[in-house]
Amino acid sequence: xxxxxxxxxxxxxxxxxxxxxxxxxxxxxxxxxxxxxxxxxxxxxxxxxxxxxxxxxxxxxxxxxxxxxxxxxxxxxxxxxxxxxxx
Numbered sequence: 001x002x003x004x005x006x007x008x009x010x011x012x013x014x015x016x017x018x019x020x021x022x023x024x025x026x027x028x029x030x031x032x033x034x035x036x037x038x039x040x041x042x043x044x045x046x047x048x049x050x051x052x053x054x055x056x057x058x059x060x061x062x063x064x065x066x067x068x069x070x071x072x073x074x075x076x077x078x079x080x081x082x083x084x085x086x087x
Contacts, residue, residue: 029071031056039063 035051038044041063051057059067 031058 031054033056035054035056036046036058037051039046039060040058042060044060044062046057046060050061057064
């Protein structure tokens, strides 16, 4: 049940939009094309099982883990200010 100026289902719409944005962002960051035999970052050999599981991969597990840890999406504030929620 929505309150104030929002319509019923508005909160769920915000949740759905956030999830959709996250999925689209993840898909855009997925590698495409032919996998590299050696990591672009450190030069170590990329295991064949990783290359088969993730077509287009260019990095080893260690380097990709470091990249993923450094990636912090900004996100979207769809709710506005708290004051608008309380009225």
